[in-house]
Amino acid sequence: MKNPKITEKVAFFFLFLATLLIVVPVGLIVIIIIRKGLPAINWKFLTDIPREGMRQGGIFPAIVGTLYLVLGAISFALPIGLMSAIYLSEYAKDNFFSRLIKLAIVNLAGVPSVVYGLFGLALFVVFFKFGASILSGSLTLGIMILPIIITASREALESVPYHFREVSWSLGASKWQTIRYLVLPNAISGILTGIILGLGRAAGETAPILFTVAAFYLPQLPKSIFDQVMALPYHLYVISTQVPNVEEKLRYGTALVLLMIVLFMNLVAIIIRYKFRKKKKW
Amino acid sequence: MVKFDIKNLNIWFGGVHALKNITLQIQANEILTIIGPANSGKTTFLRMLNRLNELQSNFRMQGVVEFNKQDIMKMDKEKLRCQVGMVFALPTPLPLSIFDNIAYGPRLKGIRNMAKLKEKVEVALKRAYLWDEVKDRLGISAFNLSGGQQQRLCIARVLAVEPEVILFDEPCSGLDPISTAKMEETMLKLKENYTLVLVTNNVKQAARIGDRTAFFLNGELIEMDKTEKIFTTPSDTRTDDYIRGKFG
Numbered sequence A: 001m002k003n004p005k006i007t008e009k010v011a012f013f014f015l016f017l018a019t020l021l022i023v024v025p026v027g028l029i030v031i032i033i034i035r036k037g038l039p040a041i042n043w044k045f046l047t048d049i050p051r052e053g054m055r056q057g058g059i060f061p062a063i064v065g066t067l068y069l070v071l072g073a074i075s076f077a078l079p080i081g082l083m084s085a086i087y088l089s090e091y092a093k094d095n096f097f098s099r100l101i102k103l104a105i106v107n108l109a110g111v112p113s114v115v116y117g118l119f120g121l122a123l124f125v126v127f128f129k130f131g132a133s134i135l136s137g138s139l140t141l142g143i144m145i146l147p148i149i150i151t152a153s154r155e156a157l158e159s160v161p162y163h164f165r166e167v168s169w170s171l172g173a174s175k176w177q178t179i180r181y182l183v184l185p186n187a188i189s190g191i192l193t194g195i196i197l198g199l200g201r202a203a204g205e206t207a208p209i210l211f212t213v214a215a216f217y218l219p220q221l222p223k224s225i226f227d228q229v230m231a232l233p234y235h236l237y238v239i240s241t242q243v244p245n246v247e248e249k250l251r252y253g254t255a256l257v258l259l260m261i262v263l264f265m266n267l268v269a270i271i272i273r274y275k276f277r278k279k280k281k282w
Numbered sequence B: 001m002v003k004f005d006i007k008n009l010n011i012w013f014g015g016v017h018a019l020k021n022i023t024l025q026i027q028a029n030e031i032l033t034i035i036g037p038a039n040s041g042k043t044t045f046l047r048m049l050n051r052l053n054e055l056q057s058n059f060r061m062q063g064v065v066e067f068n069k070q071d072i073m074k075m076d077k078e079k080l081r082c083q084v085g086m087v088f089a090l091p092t093p094l095p096l097s098i099f100d101n102i103a104y105g106p107r108l109k110g111i112r113n114m115a116k117l118k119e120k121v122e123v124a125l126k127r128a129y130l131w132d133e134v135k136d137r138l139g140i141s142a143f144n145l146s147g148g149q150q151q152r153l154c155i156a157r158v159l160a161v162e163p164e165v166i167l168f169d170e171p172c173s174g175l176d177p178i179s180t181a182k183m184e185e186t187m188l189k190l191k192e193n194y195t196l197v198l199v200t201n202n203v204k205q206a207a208r209i210g211d212r213t214a215f216f217l218n219g220e221l222i223e224m225d226k227t228e229k230i231f232t233t234p235s236d237t238r239t240d241d242y243i244r245g246k247f248g
């Protein structure tokens, strides 16, 4: 092993192997779900309500429910998360207080999702009397994805080189003008990454919505934010474990739809991010 | 007319005493060049004039700096920076098009009218002698310009804010001799309408374009006089040593 060329080849091989090992499970999951779920997908499955104790019919209410919850969560978490990221990276001095906040955010990210569910139950459902509702569920999911959005946004803001800010200040810009016209536009792609991750997480989690919003069986669409809804991950859990004799393809079909929704949202964000990235050069 | 009147200025960064009891005046429409070895406090002095130092959390100062007879620490710092522009050592285009770089300052002041912005951009680029080189491609990223062009872009960007004073911190340190010559030519012409303060590590450059020259050493102002005098008959031997390249 004295020859550096050979050493490099060997190292390269193992690195490649490790990368391949990551791709394999992802690929397998997608392939299996598509193969088993695709036969269930048709117009009726996507637009009909569940029937016959969820053994027949479609999953439309669950799709709508998940979309509402994800949108609700993001419209709560994005403004708050972005504002606190801006505060932390642009305004906060490095002192005990700001370190405490940063520590809290890290810990928030590590809290198991079922704990969020209990927390949402106690705070939104019971204390604020929102009941089991879209509002409670969205807020709970929103709090769950807050640390993701804050962390990604902070990294994005801090990746904008410091000397750009100095240039902006030296041209007479105030701190806020600098953030508004220079830092944020250049941090957008990183912030979008945070949103992508947050969306995926909010769409896929079952535990936080279990006690706060998700309906076991509710074959109608919500009329207000105080209504319960069905949601895809919970519906998937229900038809996989709680209802006997559900056709396999229905379960995989539901999983496939959930996967597609998340992938689609990611795709949109990735396209936007790509557009912004093309402009960025330093 | 006195633009800047600096009295007994002391600056510390934490435990480092970066400027020691500096007293000097900067006259309108002159080029004041500041020379001195590394860490002598030249940059610190310059960044005092547009209040960029105070962004450092360990910054502390004593003394008075007056701009047009007003204490700058009592002025609105955004207003001060509009009147006292700065060109940094390395070219610092913002990640924007050429046009948007120049229009950045005017837009901050609330100018949104496109025709007006275009006019301001053109005037600024002409004053920085860059217009002919870029007039057909104002929309491209400023990063596509050469280093020398980028530095003149930075001058144009400062000019678009319509300052009275322009601070240059070793603006030619990253440039080739031809770009440097162009920069010097530009600065000499700017003198007619602006007051320039030029920090340079190139003694010859100071001799070429300075009206007056100040020599800094270890945070102290050793001497300041007509450039000719400094370079022919300096009154302090340390100045003489530095100019002859004996240290620094």
Ligand SMILES: Nc1ncnc2c1ncn2[C@@H]1O[C@H](COP(=O)(O)OP(=O)(O)OP(=O)(O)O)[C@@H](O)[C@H]1O
Pocket: B013, B014, B016, B017, B018, B036, B037, B038, B039, B040, B041, B042, B043, B044, B045, B056, B058, B201
């Ligand atoms: N933010 C800071 N924190 C601590 N010390 C600092 C800071 N900024 C400057 N100093 C110190 O102040 C002194 C003067 O630095 P300054 O940058 O003004 O020197 P300079 O003459 O511009 O040097 P150069 O020719 O290398 O640019 C140095 O000793 C430097 O280490």
Ligand SMILES: [Mg+2]
Pocket: B042, B043, B044, B169
């Ligand atoms: Mg310096």
